[in-house]
Amino acid sequence: MLKFVAKRFGYGFLVILGVVHVVFFLFHALPGDPVALLAGQRADPETRANIRKELGLDQPLNQQLVHYLNDLSPISIHKDNSYVKDKYNFVSFFSIGGNYILALKTPYLRRSFQSNKRVDILILENLEGTIWLAIAAMLFATFFGILFGLIAALRQNSFLDHFFVTSSVMGISAPSFVSAILISMLFGYYLSDYTGLNLTGSLWVNDPLYGRQLHLKNIILPAITLGIRPLAIITQLTRSSMLEILQQDYIRTAKAKGLNRFVIIGKHALKNALNPVITAVSGWLASLMAGAFFIEYIFNWKGLGLKTLKAVELLDFPVVMGSTLVVAGIFVVINIFVDILYAAIDPRVRLG
Amino acid sequence: MIRKYTIDQDTILSVRNLTIEFHNQEGKITAVNNISFDLKRGQTLGIVGESGSGKSVTSMSLLQLIQSPPGKITSGEIIFNSRKFGIVDILQLSPKQMRAIRGGEISMIFQDPMSSLNPVYTCGNQVMETILHHENISRKEARKRTIELFEKVKINEPERIFSSYPHKISGGQKQRVMIAMALSCKPSILLADEPTTALDVTVQATILELLQEFRDDKDTSIIFITHDLGVVAEIAEEIMVMFRGDVVESGSVWDIFSKPTHPYTNGLLACRPRLDIKLETLPVITDFLHINSDGSIPTVVNARFKSVGEAIMKNYQSELDLREQFEELEKKEPILKVKNLCTFFPEKTDWLGRPVEFKKAVNDISFEVYPGETLGLVGESGCGKTTLGRSLLRLIEPTSGEIVFENKNLLELNSKQLGAIRKDMQIVFQDPYSSLNPRKGIGDAIIEPMKVHKVYDTEKEMNERAIELLEMVNLSGAHFNRYPHEFSGGQRQRICIARTLALQPKFLICDESVSALDVSVQAQVLNLLNNLKNKLNLTLIFISHDLAVVKFIADRILVMNKGRKEELNFAEDIYKDPQSEYTKKLINAIPRGDLDDIRKAIIKRKMIKKAKQEERKLSA
Numbered sequence: 001m002l003k004f005v006a007k008r009f010g011y012g013f014l015v016i017l018g019v020v021h022v023v024f025f026l027f028h029a030l031p032g033d034p035v036a037l038l039a040g041q042r043a044d045p046e047t048r049a050n051i052r053k054e055l056g057l058d059q060p061l062n063q064q065l066v067h068y069l070n071d072l073s074p075i076s077i078h079k080d081n082s083y084v085k086d087k088y089n090f091v092s093f094f095s096i097g098g099n100y101i102l103a104l105k106t107p108y109l110r111r112s113f114q115s116n117k118r119v120d121i122l123i124l125e126n127l128e129g130t131i132w133l134a135i136a137a138m139l140f141a142t143f144f145g146i147l148f149g150l151i152a153a154l155r156q157n158s159f160l161d162h163f164f165v166t167s168s169v170m171g172i173s174a175p176s177f178v179s180a181i182l183i184s185m186l187f188g189y190y191l192s193d194y195t196g197l198n199l200t201g202s203l204w205v206n207d208p209l210y211g212r213q214l215h216l217k218n219i220i221l222p223a224i225t226l227g228i229r230p231l232a233i234i235t236q237l238t239r240s241s242m243l244e245i246l247q248q249d250y251i252r253t254a255k256a257k258g259l260n261r262f263v264i265i266g267k268h269a270l271k272n273a274l275n276p277v278i279t280a281v282s283g284w285l286a287s288l289m290a291g292a293f294f295i296e297y298i299f300n301w302k303g304l305g306l307k308t309l310k311a312v313e314l315l316d317f318p319v320v321m322g323s324t325l326v327v328a329g330i331f332v333v334i335n336i337f338v339d340i341l342y343a344a345i346d347p348r349v350r351l352g
Numbered sequence: 353m354i355r356k357y358t359i360d361q362d363t364i365l366s367v368r369n370l371t372i373e374f375h376n377q378e379g380k381i382t383a384v385n386n387i388s389f390d391l392k393r394g395q396t397l398g399i400v401g402e403s404g405s406g407k408s409v410t411s412m413s414l415l416q417l418i419q420s421p422p423g424k425i426t427s428g429e430i431i432f433n434s435r436k437f438g439i440v441d442i443l444q445l446s447p448k449q450m451r452a453i454r455g456g457e458i459s460m461i462f463q464d465p466m467s468s469l470n471p472v473y474t475c476g477n478q479v480m481e482t483i484l485h486h487e488n489i490s491r492k493e494a495r496k497r498t499i500e501l502f503e504k505v506k507i508n509e510p511e512r513i514f515s516s517y518p519h520k521i522s523g524g525q526k527q528r529v530m531i532a533m534a535l536s537c538k539p540s541i542l543l544a545d546e547p548t549t550a551l552d553v554t555v556q557a558t559i560l561e562l563l564q565e566f567r568d569d570k571d572t573s574i575i576f577i578t579h580d581l582g583v584v585a586e587i588a589e590e591i592m593v594m595f596r597g598d599v600v601e602s603g604s605v606w607d608i609f610s611k612p613t614h615p616y617t618n619g620l621l622a623c624r625p626r627l628d629i630k631l632e633t634l635p636v637i638t639d640f641l642h643i644n645s646d647g648s649i650p651t652v653v654n655a656r657f658k659s660v661g662e663a664i665m666k667n668y669q670s671e672l673d674l675r676e677q678f679e680e681l682e683k684k685e686p687i688l689k690v691k692n693l694c695t696f697f698p699e700k701t702d703w704l705g706r707p708v709e710f711k712k713a714v715n716d717i718s719f720e721v722y723p724g725e726t727l728g729l730v731g732e733s734g735c736g737k738t739t740l741g742r743s744l745l746r747l748i749e750p751t752s753g754e755i756v757f758e759n760k761n762l763l764e765l766n767s768k769q770l771g772a773i774r775k776d777m778q779i780v781f782q783d784p785y786s787s788l789n790p791r792k793g794i795g796d797a798i799i800e801p802m803k804v805h806k807v808y809d810t811e812k813e814m815n816e817r818a819i820e821l822l823e824m825v826n827l828s829g830a831h832f833n834r835y836p837h838e839f840s841g842g843q844r845q846r847i848c849i850a851r852t853l854a855l856q857p858k859f860l861i862c863d864e865s866v867s868a869l870d871v872s873v874q875a876q877v878l879n880l881l882n883n884l885k886n887k888l889n890l891t892l893i894f895i896s897h898d899l900a901v902v903k904f905i906a907d908r909i910l911v912m913n914k915g916r917k918e919e920l921n922f923a924e925d926i927y928k929d930p931q932s933e934y935t936k937k938l939i940n941a942i943p944r945g946d947l948d949d950i951r952k953a954i955i956k957r958k959m960i961k962k963a964k965q966e967e968r969k970l971s972a
Contacts (some may be wrong), residue, residue, distance in 0.1 A: 248467065249464060249467040250467065250470040252468070253470070253530075255454065256415055256417060256455060256462075257454065257459075257482045257485060258454035258482075258485055259451070259481070260451055268473075272472055345472065346471070347472060347519070
């Protein structure tokens with residue numbers, strides 16, 4: 001078990017290393033000059049050169065990459081002086097000649113080109129909204145998806161079954177920006193007197209009187225909008241997997257034992273039917289964590305997706321790289337977690 | 353409306369005029385046609401028939417387990433003497449009453465223990481569940497009862513099995529768990545639907561013994577459903593033979609075996625390969641009776657054989673002839689030489705992923721095959737026979753050794769040369785259902801290997817060849833454009849054989865190729881293989897767990913056990929004079945269904961009954 005987890009983390013490390021390389025070279029293949037964006041059109045060449053030097057963009061690409069990796073790595077080589085120590089906040093190991101030392105630190109994601117804020121703080125500020133939105137959407141989708149799927153499977157070919165299947169096809173095919181606009185208009189504007197919900201809004205609202213305040217009701221509409229597609233897919237998956245499981249021999253055995261329908265479905269069928277559902281849930285959760293740009297944009301929801309896209313527009317390399325890495329990290333961790341969950345639900349899955 | 357039913361005190365179950373129909377798009381099928389039978393207390397009734405005869409449907413109806421739709425019981429009564437509800441008609445019970453009877457008073461053992469246990473709960477949990485459902489006792493007591501039951505069904509280490517998941521234990525153990533589950537609430541009737549078909553013969557023998565013990569001990573009635581007459585011979589007292597929903601013959605086991613009257617019963621008895629006598633061709637059902645296209649049997653029979661004895665006498669091959677034939681073969685240069693072949697699978701790896709422990713599936717096996725010979729490969733499941741078969745074609749890469757086919761060592765060939773060799777060496781797999789692509793017409797399936805190896809230039813030549821092959825395996829050229837699902841299991845296996853013959857191979861490996869088929873269909877396919885072998889001058893390796901089948905088709909037999917060669921000898925000698933203990937065990941475990949054994953079983957049962965009566969007298 002431990003060996004299995006260690007192995008998966010090893011693979012995860014390789015994935016993240018790969019992501020750094022891909023994003024780095026893709027970003028530098030983009031046309032455009034971040035310095036020009038930063039300094040403005042009329043800045044003289046000398047100012048530009050200075051900025052370029054300050055950001056380290058004057059060095060050859062391979063050196064830039066090595067420096068970035070060194071900044072990122074928890075164990076890294078740095079000059080030993082108070083300025084550098086302040087910047088990275090490291091604990092020194094031992095000196096390795098010259099005035100260089102081997103040091104231990106938390107990964108340093110640099111500062112935004114635009115705002116000069118530390119990227120890790122920037123991401124943390126925006127990540128919270130995204131995570132809560134993703135979790136709320138997934139909880140909504142999983143609960144109702146399994147429920148609808150079960151009902152459809154147990155009432156196969158009934159009106160309800162056809163209704164769920166048809167509406168889930170619609171849910172899968174509706175583009176998220178369309179459903180987002182429709183839902184926000186309908187429930188947040190036309191019906192807002194009845195629902196009490198707003199057209200837009202974030203989880204935290206800065207109130208001039210009371211300071212930073214939690215507005216939990218603002219999560220309802222974006223979470224439902226974000227959850228529609230996973231809901232539709234989970235409904236269909238639960239339905240088909242349940243129908244298949246109900247044909248299995250061990251369900252017949254359970255019937256021959258004299259068990260009632262409730263136990264047969266709740267105990268013997270459901271646990272077997274949920275495996276494909278877990279795969280879907282985990283995949284969706286991971287991709288929702290990456291931010292849902294349209295939905296965050298339409299509901300004006302402060303989240304990572306919105307931030308990342310803006311950073312790409314402004315060629316703000318540290319922010320793009322930082323948020324991509326955080327998302328990749330979340331993917332890796334969720335996948336490891338799901339593999340462990342599989343083993344807990346289905347004993348036939350052997351870890352090793 | 354409560355109707356009073358009458359039933360003998362001795363009788364536990366009485367089925368009267370039961371008819372079950374299945375409705376689908378094509379219309380209705382009568383699966384069970386107006387059948388009636390009685391079951392006495394402590395009696396074992398064997399229901400025998402092939403797939404589609406209605407035997408399983410009959411047993412399922414006793415528990416109301418038939419799926420509806422498409423199934424529907426259109427008429428009849430199933431009168432059951434219940435401990436709880438008195439004498440009742442099962443078909444009239446409420447769902448709640450029915451649940452009390454299922455698993456409590458009538459319980460069932462299913463054919464496939466692999467798929468009949470829920471994979472996500474432990475064995476103990478699943479048995480306990482039944483007890484807790486039917487009896488009002490604590491979990492602790494239920495657990496104790498379950499462990500006791502496991503001991504009774506002779507499971508080694510009952511505590512360990514209790515907390516094991518089904519995929520961790522062997523097929524035989526799983527079936528024991530199923531039996532423990534079925535017996536857990538002391539049922540009056542035990543329905544056993546092909547309980548041993550999926551198991552090895554040696555395991556089958558122990559399971560049959562176990563069921564007998566329980567019946568004699570607890571006075572439980574058993575309905576034993578099987579397609580194999582040999583299996584019921586020693587366990588059943590009464591036998592009912594079913595054919596396409598009708599009961600064609602019923603009577604005591606002695607009568608059925610000593611003087612079968614219906615031609616279908618004769619056919620069933622004759623088509624099972626025998627261990628003691630070698631026949632030239634196996635009799636098939638159609639040698640005994642003609643079946644009209646609508647499924648009915650005409651009363652005027654103009655059959656090839658009238659009795660089992662006649663079928664044997666006209667077909668008998670003497671041992672002397674066989675020996676001469678074989679000596680003739682042995683003079684030739686072997687077509688295939690296998691030397692010290694090993695195929696290991698890594699079982700445990702160290703932290704770098706290097707294997708440290710191996711499962712020795714094929715361990716140091718050497719043999720030779722002469723051209724025109726059939727070599728039988730026998731062993732129980734897990735003995736490595738399938739791995740050996742696939743290693744010979746390098747479908748699984750062997751670890752070491754030599755495979756010399758026509759003076760070429762296959763292990764030294766590169767993939768291109770190997771591809772060319774595979775033209776001469778072909779394999780027929782076990783499951784004809786999964787080895788044909790459902791989206792491909794059978795004609796295309798047969799043509800595909802010809803395209804791969806580019807043996808013909810034009811489409812027309814290939815089509816002609818495919819039709820020729822279909823006719824060779826007794827199908828019609830008109831089937832060319834049809835799809836696999838339109839064919840029965842036996843027909844599909846013949847299509848698979850036609851496909852392997854497309855490249856005119858010299859050497860054919862048949863891997864359990866008849867195991868999934870009914871006995872009568874099995875006989876047809878075996879005869880077909882024999883004919884093709886003689887006609888096309890093929891050399892065969894025939895892999896099977898069934899010694900009787902191998903003995904019929906093979907000249908020599910190689911017995912395998914745990915990856916090693918137990919013995920290799922002339923087929924008749926393996927049977928008459930087995931050298932290794934393992935072979936002896938294997939032969940003794942095969943149910944023969946001969947009259948001597950039946951007589952012994954009847955006498956033994958009478959003795960037990962008498963002893964029981966004496967006991968009761970004494971205690972009274």
